[in-house]
Amino acid sequence: MSADTAVQPKIKIESVCKSYVIGGEREDVLTGVDMTVHAGEFVSIIGPSGCGKSTLLNIIAGLDRPDSGSVELFGDTTSDTKGRLGQTGYMQQKDLLLPWRSVLDNTILGLELKGVPRRQAREQALEFTEAFGLKGFEDQYPFALSGGMRQRASFLRTMLMNQDVVLLDEPFGALDALTRIQMQEWLLQLWESLNKTIVLITHDVDEALLLSDRVYLLSARPGQVTMVLDVPLPRPRRYNMVTSPEFSVFKAQLMEPLWSQIVGTQPGSASGTHTGRI
Amino acid sequence: MRLSNRFAGLSTWLLPISILVGLLAAWELWVQLGDVPRWQLPAPSAIAQELGSSRSLLWDHTLVTLEEIVVGFIAALAAGLILAAGIAYSRVLERSVYPIVIASQTVPIIAIAPLLLIWVGYGLTPKIIIVALICFYPIAVNTVDGLKAIDPDMVNMLRTLGASRWQVFTKLQVPTALPFMFSGIKIGVSVSVIAAVIGEWVGASEGLGYLITYSQPLFLTERVFAAIFLLSIMGIALFVLAVVAERMMMPWYFNEKRSRSLNQL
Numbered sequence: 001m002s003a004d005t006a007v008q009p010k011i012k013i014e015s016v017c018k019s020y021v022i023g024g025e026r027e028d029v030l031t032g033v034d035m036t037v038h039a040g041e042f043v044s045i046i047g048p049s050g051c052g053k054s055t056l057l058n059i060i061a062g063l064d065r066p067d068s069g070s071v072e073l074f075g076d077t078t079s080d081t082k083g084r085l086g087q088t089g090y091m092q093q094k095d096l097l098l099p100w101r102s103v104l105d106n107t108i109l110g111l112e113l114k115g116v117p118r119r120q121a122r123e124q125a126l127e128f129t130e131a132f133g134l135k136g137f138e139d140q141y142p143f144a145l146s147g148g149m150r151q152r153a154s155f156l157r158t159m160l161m162n163q164d165v166v167l168l169d170e171p172f173g174a175l176d177a178l179t180r181i182q183m184q185e186w187l188l189q190l191w192e193s194l195n196k197t198i199v200l201i202t203h204d205v206d207e208a209l210l211l212s213d214r215v216y217l218l219s220a221r222p223g224q225v226t227m228v229l230d231v232p233l234p235r236p237r238r239y240n241m242v243t244s245p246e247f248s249v250f251k252a253q254l255m256e257p258l259w260s261q262i263v264g265t266q267p268g269s270a271s272g273t274h275t276g277r278i
Numbered sequence: 279m280r281l282s283n284r285f286a287g288l289s290t291w292l293l294p295i296s297i298l299v300g301l302l303a304a305w306e307l308w309v310q311l312g313d314v315p316r317w318q319l320p321a322p323s324a325i326a327q328e329l330g331s332s333r334s335l336l337w338d339h340t341l342v343t344l345e346e347i348v349v350g351f352i353a354a355l356a357a358g359l360i361l362a363a364g365i366a367y368s369r370v371l372e373r374s375v376y377p378i379v380i381a382s383q384t385v386p387i388i389a390i391a392p393l394l395l396i397w398v399g400y401g402l403t404p405k406i407i408i409v410a411l412i413c414f415y416p417i418a419v420n421t422v423d424g425l426k427a428i429d430p431d432m433v434n435m436l437r438t439l440g441a442s443r444w445q446v447f448t449k450l451q452v453p454t455a456l457p458f459m460f461s462g463i464k465i466g467v468s469v470s471v472i473a474a475v476i477g478e479w480v481g482a483s484e485g486l487g488y489l490i491t492y493s494q495p496l497f498l499t500e501r502v503f504a505a506i507f508l509l510s511i512m513g514i515a516l517f518v519l520a521v522v523a524e525r526m527m528m529p530w531y532f533n534e535k536r537s538r539s540l541n542q543l
Contacts, residue, residue, distance in 0.1 A: 096429075099531075141534065
């Protein structure tokens with residue numbers, strides 16, 4: 001790879017390790033994780049619960065400091081953990097909307113923190129409320145919204161920061177199956193029009209394959225990359241692709257190691273049937 | 279649904295009011311039929327009469343007590359909020375000052391009142407100080423609790439949006455603390471009237487508390503009752519004012535509560 005900045009990866013993670021003290025004992029959460037994400041790529045991280053996926057995003061976003069290893073954002077080797085704060089768009093699992101702000105004022109929170117005047121920030125946000133399915137609900141308080149809407153409001157707050165790199169931690173995890181499919185379809189279209197670099201954490205094999213250019217499979221704790229799967233399915237992609245034969249081939253490739261892991265860690269569940277979710 | 283709601287709203291007022299009217303009527307009958315002497319227990323009608331005939335005297339003293347309460351309360355509010363903010367913002371202040379604030383509550387403020395007369399004399403100042411000292415504690419402690427009751431995930435969310443420590447304080451901690459602060463304010467307002475009366479009892483030449491201590495040896499019992507009535511009205515009015523301010527500053531809080539309770543029906 002040349003040193004040219006044009007092909008410089010947006011995110012480059014090398015042998016990142018992280019451990020926490022849990023119940024008085026030090027436990028490794030991530031052991032030697034490598035990952036590279038280039039401009040405009042959609043990358044998913046999939047793995048069993050507690051494998052350190054969220055920790056990995058926290059490290060990229062600058063909320064957590066790795067014990068060892070290096071994290072480069074935009075090719076910048078000099079910035080430390082704190083220097084990465086505010087450099088990425090990070091949407092966490094919970095929508096984390098402030099209950100005292102209207103939907104519109106929640107979405108402009110990041111702009112407001114950057115010093116953009118409220119009126120101007122609101123105008124900016126209003127241009128997107130339709131695309132994010134929030135039109136007509138701008139002045140409502142979050143408690144009055146459905147789960148999907150709250151999630152989209154949280155997503156708009158993240159996207160209005162206009163960061164090149166967007167980190168999504170199970171954004172659809174709390175939604176019911178049908179709403180989740182709607183949101184995946186919606187995210188696909190949005191991403192295709194916005195040209196962002198996205199890292200998505202998910203539990204859902206279909207979701208990972210449908211959305212991503214590449215899927216990283218993490219092992220159960222301590223988290224390690226056990227498989228990197230390229231998904232060269234044609235774009236634009238639509239949800240009905242999940243039933244296509246090509247899709248099934250990728251799914252089988254991903255399910256195989258995933259399944260052996262689940263069976264390996266939970267002996268009692270060996271007789272269970274294959275499902276798309278873990 | 280609507281009708282039953284309206285009935286529920288009406289009955290919440292109707293019930294306590296009818297009990298109150300019933301009690302007053304019983305009191306009136308007791309005094310009239312039992313021929314209780316006026317200096318011992320005046321009838322409600324006699325107290326009402328006193329409220330009318332001595333209105334300018336009562337009004338003058340009411341204004342004095344009201345001033346003590348309002349100034350003292352505002353001082354307590356300002357000091358309480360500043361100190362709470364300092365304690366929530368700085369570890370050092372939390373470790374050094376907060377224990378002292380809590381320990382200070384064990385000092386009986388009523389016992390300090392005579393000292394204040396020695397230090398600052400008989401004017402309004404000692405009463406204002408007593409009101410402030412008594413109102414300060416609930417406001418400060420509740421606000422500190424509120425400022426610390428933040429969701430760590432919210433803090434992280436703000437940090438990833440690039441928020442500074444100060445922005446986390448103003449955008450998250452302060453709004454989180456508002457309901458707690460108003461709890462403190464409502465407690466403070468309720469005890470402020472008591473504080474002013476205590477301050478006047480220790481030594482004063484005006485105010486409703488003074489009027490009570492002055493009228494009692496003269497057996498002007500209906501005037502004592504009139505003063506007590508005005509003090510309660512003042513307390514209720516201040517409390518209502520606090521509730522109105524609370525609703526105006528936190529519309530989201532009450533909308534949310536209302537929609538939750540409606541959903542439960």
